[in-house]
Amino acid sequence: MHSKEQISHDEYQKAADWLTSQTRHRPQVAIICGSGLGMLADTLKSQNSFAYSDIPGFPQSTVQGHAGRLVFGELNGKTCVCMQGRFHMYEGHSLCKTTFPIRVFKLLGVETLIVTNAAGSLVDGLHIGDIMIIKDHINFPGLVGFNPLTGPNDDKFGPRFPAMSSCYDKGLRCLAMEVAKELDVAGIMQEGVYAMVGGPNFESIAEARLLHCLGVDAVGMSTAPEVVVATHCGMRVFGLSLITNKVGKSYEDSDSVNHEGVLEVGRLRSDTVQKLVTEIIRRMEINNNTNNAV
Numbered sequence: 001m002h003s004k005e006q007i008s009h010d011e012y013q014k015a016a017d018w019l020t021s022q023t024r025h026r027p028q029v030a031i032i033c034g035s036g037l038g039m040l041a042d043t044l045k046s047q048n049s050f051a052y053s054d055i056p057g058f059p060q061s062t063v064q065g066h067a068g069r070l071v072f073g074e075l076n077g078k079t080c081v082c083m084q085g086r087f088h089m090y091e092g093h094s095l096c097k098t099t100f101p102i103r104v105f106k107l108l109g110v111e112t113l114i115v116t117n118a119a120g121s122l123v124d125g126l127h128i129g130d131i132m133i134i135k136d137h138i139n140f141p142g143l144v145g146f147n148p149l150t151g152p153n154d155d156k157f158g159p160r161f162p163a164m165s166s167c168y169d170k171g172l173r174c175l176a177m178e179v180a181k182e183l184d185v186a187g188i189m190q191e192g193v194y195a196m197v198g199g200p201n202f203e204s205i206a207e208a209r210l211l212h213c214l215g216v217d218a219v220g221m222s223t224a225p226e227v228v229v230a231t232h233c234g235m236r237v238f239g240l241s242l243i244t245n246k247v248g249k250s251y252e253d254s255d256s257v258n259h260e261g262v263l264e265v266g267r268l269r270s271d272t273v274q275k276l277v278t279e280i281i282r283r284m285e286i287n288n289n290t291n292n293a294v
């Protein structure tokens with residue numbers, strides 16, 4: 001599935017112009033809700049929401065737990081746009097379609113992207129229900145050429161060869177830990193490395209052992225392409241993985257993971273994730289003088 005699909009600048013612009021004509025909100029922060037974490041969008045005040053099917057160029061969500069709505073609104077003094085449902089490579093979307101909303105957000109003036117996901121833990125220190133602040137990622141599809149930036153570079157968004165050595169903003173990671181301490185949830189939070197695999201199957205035991213050997217703390221099926229595209233166009237990025245399951249590394253393990261279980265942990269922890277993100281957004285500094293539109 002090495003997609004050659006290209007999306008022109010005009011197509012991103014068309015979606016951005018349509019949204020601008022439909023809502024008075026001009027978002028500074030975009031939030032992507034992971035599996036089972038869609039209720040984050042419900043916290044926005046003065047909401048305007050749009051079904052993905054109504055937005056020019058948007059793909060459709062096909063996964064349970066991903067509603068398929070873009071919600072605009074205010075959160076603790078910041079204007080936000082929330083993806084209630086994301087797109088995954090395994091749904092059959094090309095990677096440039098999977099990441100289509102990110103460039104639309106850029107054109108809307110978004111400066112900061114907050115990504116959330118559900119992920120399986122590969123290490124002893126990360127338990128079900130813990131929240132991992134993403135420090136770095138391994139983009140497995142990207143390493144073998146499945147990258148949303150493949151194809152002619154759109155210089156209006158960013159450079160041909162973008163650096164990825166500091167894509168998860170350090171200031172926001174420190175802020176998240178401070179907030180976690182104040183909310184008394186620091187005990188379930190730590191930084192770690194997220195790896196994206198293509199999915200949709202969960203890991204075999206041998207794959208889990210390989211990921212563990214490679215230094216992966218948590219594994220999932222999303223996020224890295226979104227972060228690559230956001231970093232390429234100069235956005236500040238913050239990411240959280242909710243640990244929904246342990247990834248079995250022993251042939252003696254009898255537990256096996258399933259999507260319903262993943263969604264259930266999302267529901268159980270939604271309140272904590274919501275409080276954390278809301279408070280981080282409240283304290284986050286926004287550079288109002290930056291005109292990010294390209």
Ligand SMILES: O=P(O)(O)O[C@@H]1C[C@H](O)[C@@H](CO)O1
Pocket residue numbers: 033034035063086088116117118119199220221222223258259262263
């Ligand atoms: O959208 P995210 O990355 O949170 O979803 C994860 C990966 C799969 O889509 C699904 C598996 O249960 O959860």
Ligand SMILES: Nc1nc2[nH]cnc2c(=O)[nH]1
Pocket residue numbers: 118119120121197199201202203219220221244245246247257262
């Ligand atoms: N690949 C993968 N994705 C997940 N999403 C939630 N849990 C998991 C997991 O164990 N593996």
